[in-house]
Amino acid sequence: MSAHPSRAAGDAPVLSVRDLRIEFPLGVVVDGSSFDIARGQTMGLVGESGSGKSMTSLAIMGLLPKEATTTGSVRFHGDELLHRSxxxxxxxxxxxxxxIFQDPLSSLNPYYTVGFQIAEAYxxxxxxxxxxAMRKAAEAxxxxxxxxxxxxxxxYPHQFSGGMRQRVMIAMALVCEPDLIIADEPTTALDVTVQAQILDLLADVQEMTQAAMLFITHDLAVVSQISDHVTVMRFGRTVEQGTAEQIFSNPDNDYTKALLAATPRLDDVVDLPEPILTKGGK
Structure with missing residues (x-):
């Protein structure tokens, strides 16, 4: 997979999140999240279910439920997004x-062709x-x-495999050439082979477009393949942050260490049982 270009000193971030706090009547779900994403860079936002990572993405997109209260700052190219109309x-x-959402089958309308849906987004x-617009859809x-x-x-959506439907969703996301892509668990529903293809595709597309990307997942193995920087969340708080190399080679937080220890590695030694030999060694 192609390496992403490093952020040049002095580059203004495409997205800047500062002290983001999201609260519902029953409690706080994100408490003080802060991070930057530069052009051409990927921030991996990692945590188990309930850690606040998806709520963070919804706040950036302005899609939080009305009962949610937000404070802090979310700036896109320097312009504040929180509390916009x-x-x-x-x-x-x-x-x-x-x-890019996790489940393309529920995100795509089954009654319209995929080309029509991409064209209408454009x-x-x-x-x-x-x-x-239909030509743009075909190009995407x-x-x-x-x-x-x-x-x-x-x-129609049902005429595509799961991996191809996710490619349709990526095409829809790219058709207007955005500066920021938010990918919320985009490979979770896919098998390992298709997952690798989608990760390679996202990396290649980002290299072509130089879009900033927020990649949300619970899977550190996936993050290691695509992210330049990593933010680890637990119970709504950021517990560790750093470059992907720092997080994976020298994690500081015990929770991050536990997540890494639970991540399967290709070089893990697996003890297999001795083969049972029948008479004659067969």
């Missing part, structure tokens, strides 16, 4: 900031004719390596 956030979502922000599908993209724009 719904109309303002709708103009930003899907255009400058795009999200027209919602960029305008243009239906024919021009071709970019994410869907074979015969021009022919498959007329296919």
């Amino acid at each position: 719904d109309a303002s956030m709708r103009r930003t979502r899907g255009d400058q900031i795009a999200m 027209r919602a922000h960029k305008g243009g004719t239906k024919a021009a 599908m071709d970019r994410v390596r869907i074979p015969d993209a021009a022919g498959r724009v007329g296919h």
Whole structure:
């Protein structure tokens, strides 16, 4: 997988989160989260279920439920996103900031072709004719390596495999050429082989577009393949932060160490039982 370019000194971050706190009537779900993501860089946001990582992404996208109270700052290219109007956030979502969800089958509408859905996402922000938008949809599908993209724009979600549906979701996220991509557990529902293909695709697409990426997952093995920097969350708090190399080679926090210890490694030694030999050694 291609290495991402390092952030140059003095580069302004695409996304800057400072002291983000998210509270519901029953309690605080994110408490003081802070991180930056530069152009062409990936931040891996890691934690088990309930750690607050998905709530962080929803706050960035302006999709938190109305009962949620937020404080702190979320700046995109220097502009504050928290407490923006719904109309303002709708103009930003899907255009400058795009999200790739975990389950493409529930995210895609089964009654419309994938080409129509990608084209409508494009027209919602960029305008243009239906024919021009459909050409953009085919180009986006071709970019994410869907074979015969021009022919498959007329296919429905159920006509694609799970891995190909996720490629459709990535095409939809990319069609407006966003500066920030939020990928929320995009490989969890896929088998290991397809998962590796999607990770390679995301890395290659990012290298081409130089978009910043927030990659959310519970799987440290996945984070190690795609992230430049890592933020580890537990119970809504950040417990450790650093470059991917620092986190994986010399973790400081006991929780991070426990997560790493529970992550399967290719070089792990597995004790296999002795083979049972039948008469004659067969």
